[in-house]
Amino acid sequence: MxxxxxxxxxxxxxxxxxxxxxxxxxxxxxxxxxxxxxxxxxxxxxxxxxxxxxxxxxxxxxxxxxxxxxxxxxxxxxxxxxxxxxxxxxxxxxxxxxxxxxxxxxxxxxxxLKRATDIFDKQIEILQEKLHLLQPPKEKIMDEFQKALHSFKIAQTTSAIEWLKECKTFFSCKY
Amino acid sequence: MxxxxxxxxxxxxxxxxxxxxxxxxxxxxxxxxxxxxxxxxxxxxxxxxxxxxxxxxxxxxxxxxxxxxxxxxxxxxxxxxxxxxxxxxxxxxxxxxxxxxxxxxxxxxxxxLKRATDIFDKQIEILQEKLHLLQPPKEKIMDEFQKALHSFKIAQTTSAIEWLKECKTFFSCKY
DNA sequence: GAAAATTATTCCAATTTGGAATATTCTTAA
DNA sequence: TTAAGAATATTCCAAATTGGAATAATTTTC
Structure with missing residues (x-):
């Protein structure tokens, strides 16, 4: 692993x-x-x-x-x-x-620590890149298993990005 | 771990x-x-x-x-x-x-495998229990770190439940 | 007062990890 | 055609990780 x-x-x-x-x-x-x-x-x-x-x-x-x-x-x-x-x-x-x-x-x-927004921004950025690479499914034939895997990756990445944005707001008030 | x-x-x-x-x-x-x-x-x-x-x-x-x-x-x-x-x-x-x-x-x-819906239902059930245990924040004072941790757990669990429900629909057509 | 917990680090043994080694055959590229 | 690289299959190897226990004394709890 x-x-x-x-x-x-x-x-x-x-x-x-x-x-x-x-x-x-x-x-x-x-x-x-x-x-x-x-x-x-x-x-x-x-x-x-x-x-x-x-x-x-x-x-x-x-x-x-x-x-x-x-x-x-x-x-x-x-x-x-x-x-x-x-x-x-x-x-x-x-x-x-x-x-x-x-x-x-x-x-x-x-x-x-100072520059906390840097940490958030970089993390959001790399996750958005990952999301971007995931998004175009190329319209290729996927069985239900491949659909599930693809869907899971998108869901968890999207969820993480949203969470990061939310956190950024309440951490940025202080750091 | x-x-x-x-x-x-x-x-x-x-x-x-x-x-x-x-x-x-x-x-x-x-x-x-x-x-x-x-x-x-x-x-x-x-x-x-x-x-x-x-x-x-x-x-x-x-x-x-x-x-x-x-x-x-x-x-x-x-x-x-x-x-x-x-x-x-x-x-x-x-x-x-x-x-x-x-x-x-x-x-x-x-x-x-048969009974695939069992697998989904049980998984959704245990995650909804976890979500339920997470939900009542007891209104206690949380710093931004505890807020972030709590929020992350909720977000990822919710996202997983939604994904499971989505998958169930296209796996259930076949198994 | 006795038992359990705390203080602190090292010991211990099993498991996990990430390859390499082994020796031969098959495949690929020049 | 030849040399290099890949494939076939399993075991070997050494370091890292894991989940405690051991150690000996003091402090805390019931």
Missing amino acids: SFKLSPEYALLGILMTGPKHGYEMHSYFSSNMDQFWRLSMSQIYALLKRMEKNKMVVSKGEWQNNRPAKKIFSITQTGKEGFLNWIYSPVNHVRNLRIEFMAKLFFIKELK | SFKLSPEYALLGILMTGPKHGYEMHSYFSSNMDQFWRLSMSQIYALLKRMEKNKMVVSKGEWQNNRPAKKIFSITQTGKEGFLNWIYSPVNHVRNLRIEFMAKLFFIKELK
């Missing part, structure tokens, strides 16, 4: 709010994003490990009385750039819109 | 059309379902191996001149029952509708 999500950017988004240890990031994630994105504790640690290897984050151990030691992660400049690139790039698959675009909306709000 | 797909049922569906070897199943899958569901060759073989262990399929080696030997898989009675149970059960997550329901539609057509 080539529709892979990019959870590392969600974690980078969390670290944009300040350094945190893995457990804390899991709590933050669960509290704020669990409705549409699930990440287990071990996933988060596995991701952080890989991200540190890729120089997106750095970590520093911190001793703690009466509690296990913490490993505090901070975002690097590379990580910041990667995150900003991600958030200002459109989501390519409607299937992932629910998860990735919702995460982006969350960080727009949380980080009080 | 708890929205796991069930590719083994798609493979069972293919074997409902008759015994096939893995490579042939991959071709069949690619030709017919690649637009919405991707399975690699190694995934197919890994799945078949597990399915054989679970008694959903059996295999028989077949020697071949001038070509690598084949391993022909056939569906068992257990496999048939599992497949029929799957196809007549609703998809629980809107996110997976695109993939799993489309696969079901494909097999309805390919296997000329």
